[in-house]
Amino acid sequence: MALKKKTSWSNAVFKTLKENNVKQIAYVPDAGHTSLIEKAIDDNIVKPISLTSEQEGIAVLSGAWLGGDAGALLLQSSGVGNIINMLSMANECRFPLLMLVTMRGEWGEFNPWQVPMGQATQAVLEASGVIVHRAEEPQDIAETVEAAAKLAFEAGRMVAVLIGQRVVGVKDWAK
Amino acid sequence: MVGKTQNKRHWSVGVHQLFKKIGIKQIAYVPDGGLAQLIKRCQDDRSIRSVVLTTEEEGVAQMAGAWLGGERGVLLTQSGGVGNCINMLSMIQECRIPLLSLVSMRGEWGETFPWQVPMGQSTIPALEAANVIVHHVGEAEKVLETVNAAAKLAFDANRAVSVIISQRISDSEAKG
Amino acid sequence: MTQKLKFSLQRRQVVHQILENRGDAAVVTGIGNAVHDVASANDDPKNMYLAGVMGGACMVAFGIALAQPDRRIIVITGDGELLAGIGSLATIGVEQPENLFIIVIDNQAYGATGNQHTHTGRGVDLVGIAKASNFKNTALITNEKELQAQIPNIYQKPGPYFAVIKVVSKSSPRINAPKDGTYVSRRFRSAVAGEDA
Numbered sequence: 001m002a003l004k005k006k007t008s009w010s011n012a013v014f015k016t017l018k019e020n021n022v023k024q025i026a027y028v029p030d031a032g033h034t035s036l037i038e039k040a041i042d043d044n045i046v047k048p049i050s051l052t053s054e055q056e057g058i059a060v061l062s063g064a065w066l067g068g069d070a071g072a073l074l075l076q077s078s079g080v081g082n083i084i085n086m087l088s089m090a091n092e093c094r095f096p097l098l099m100l101v102t103m104r105g106e107w108g109e110f111n112p113w114q115v116p117m118g119q120a121t122q123a124v125l126e127a128s129g130v131i132v133h134r135a136e137e138p139q140d141i142a143e144t145v146e147a148a149a150k151l152a153f154e155a156g157r158m159v160a161v162l163i164g165q166r167v168v169g170v171k172d173w174a175k
Numbered sequence: 176m177v178g179k180t181q182n183k184r185h186w187s188v189g190v191h192q193l194f195k196k197i198g199i200k201q202i203a204y205v206p207d208g209g210l211a212q213l214i215k216r217c218q219d220d221r222s223i224r225s226v227v228l229t230t231e232e233e234g235v236a237q238m239a240g241a242w243l244g245g246e247r248g249v250l251l252t253q254s255g256g257v258g259n260c261i262n263m264l265s266m267i268q269e270c271r272i273p274l275l276s277l278v279s280m281r282g283e284w285g286e287t288f289p290w291q292v293p294m295g296q297s298t299i300p301a302l303e304a305a306n307v308i309v310h311h312v313g314e315a316e317k318v319l320e321t322v323n324a325a326a327k328l329a330f331d332a333n334r335a336v337s338v339i340i341s342q343r344i345s346d347s348e349a350k351g
Numbered sequence: 352m353t354q355k356l357k358f359s360l361q362r363r364q365v366v367h368q369i370l371e372n373r374g375d376a377a378v379v380t381g382i383g384n385a386v387h388d389v390a391s392a393n394d395d396p397k398n399m400y401l402a403g404v405m406g407g408a409c410m411v412a413f414g415i416a417l418a419q420p421d422r423r424i425i426v427i428t429g430d431g432e433l434l435a436g437i438g439s440l441a442t443i444g445v446e447q448p449e450n451l452f453i454i455v456i457d458n459q460a461y462g463a464t465g466n467q468h469t470h471t472g473r474g475v476d477l478v479g480i481a482k483a484s485n486f487k488n489t490a491l492i493t494n495e496k497e498l499q500a501q502i503p504n505i506y507q508k509p510g511p512y513f514a515v516i517k518v519v520s521k522s523s524p525r526i527n528a529p530k531d532g533t534y535v536s537r538r539f540r541s542a543v544a545g546e547d548a
Binding site: 078079080081085120128 | 232255256257258259260261262263264265266268269289290292293294297300301304305306
């Protein structure tokens with residue numbers, strides 16, 4: 001049941017990204033984004049980019065925009081802690097940015113190491129000039145991503161959609 | 176020239192001596208103008224191992240290792256580098272590892288290079304969100320006492336502490 | 352293009368073999384599989400399980416190595432975790448710590464998030480990066496014979512040392528390794544640096 005829930009919001013989100021002309025999807029592998037990553041890889045038009053560390057994603061999407069492509073970064077809340085300095089470039093240059101962040105350390109978390117970054121994510125993003133939207137129910141996610149994409153690509157802002165841990169569910173492959 | 180600031184000792188002299196007094200054995204840094212004199216004193220001191228990093232989060236990890244191995248270290252970075260450290264700081268938080276860092280500010284006072292401003296403005300909120308206690312110091316005369324206080328909080332009270340050295344200080348040094 | 356090479360070594364057995372005669376050596380693990388592989392050999396107080404942050408294992412180990420120059424410090428981590436902190440190899444390559452031994456268990460996948468492919472299965476050569484970062488003692492291990500030949504290099508020769516061990520993709524079973532970072536780090540520090548550190 002949890003898998004079905006996950007897959008259906010990924011379908012709707014991917015559709016939204018395509019409708020907003022997203023051409024590059026950068027990611028560090030994350031369980032919550034597995035389905036979305038697979039769709040990016042299978043899609044003929046979207047270029048999937050596997051990163052060694054999340055700040056590469058901020059850089060590559062800035063480059064994407066400079067080159068005329070819209071892009072999206074898929075990451076986990078812990079990865080947000082790796083992008084703060086690179087965000088200052090996007091901030092300085094007023095690059096549009098769209099990030100989808102799966103949250104850890106906030107709801108039913110079993111790994112204590114995830115809690116610090118989970119609790120800090122929104123505050124550090126906002127301190128870096130990123131507008132934060134939260135989606136806590138599966139049926140809200142696609143609509144929130146749509147709103148975020150508009151804010152990013154048409155209003156020229158940095159936007160992060162935080163997908164609540166409640167949505168992703170409790171992982172059964174423990175870190 | 177090291178030590179020559181209006182006939183007063185540069186603050187790095189006292190801070191380096193403090194480091195020795197409290198048993199600092201490792202420093203990790205990415206080269207930075209604001210902390211250059213302190214870095215040079217530590218590099219020239221054979222009792223301190225000075226490690227140059229490719230990126231600042233390596234230094235957070237190294238400081239954790241130093242403490243785990245029973246030694247004291249200090250992380251020296253510029254404000255921009257703080258942005259690279261936020262995820263690694265979650266290890267410091269989770270493990271309650273003492274951490275002392277000195278951060279020289281850009282993008283805060285009289286900054287002329289626009290690219291430094293975003294990170295300059297978000298340095299303190301980002302550190303505080305990562306559960307680091309921040310002591311901000313705006314005058315050269317107060318740097319030593321602030322580092323001393325921060326070191327106590329870090330190593331005796333087991334906390335992560337950053338001494339934020341205002342751009343005002345390096346700015347007035349530059350003016351001579 | 353993903354290389355479909357077949358490797359025969361099993362990660363858990365490999366790690367247990369490496370640690371069998373560890374003596375006084377301290378071990379730092381990367382996240383995920385590495386934690387469980389090391390803890391299942393023995394939950395030794397001289398194990399530091401970095402159960403939660405990518406990219407820091409080598410530098411944590413380096414800081415310990417500087418503080419404990421008479422003790423062997425072994426890193427056991429995965430390829431994804433190492434890549435997230437790849438600059439560490441350059442930093443360590445400059446410093447040349449003789450008591451640091453880095454072992455990457457490379458299953459060419461991100462085990463903790465669903466086994467997505469990593470860069471090492473797509474043409475990236477970590478041993479090559481280490482060599483180019485000034486590591487003089489390196490090894491690529493793909494079978495049992497090579498593993499047996501390398502173990503003396505971990506325990507009888509000086510470092511810094513860097514080895515990649517290619518293993519099958521399957522994740523090993525999770526065990527109950529301690530995940531409370533405060534407990535694990537204090538336990539480690541007492542064991543390695545003494546009670547009055």
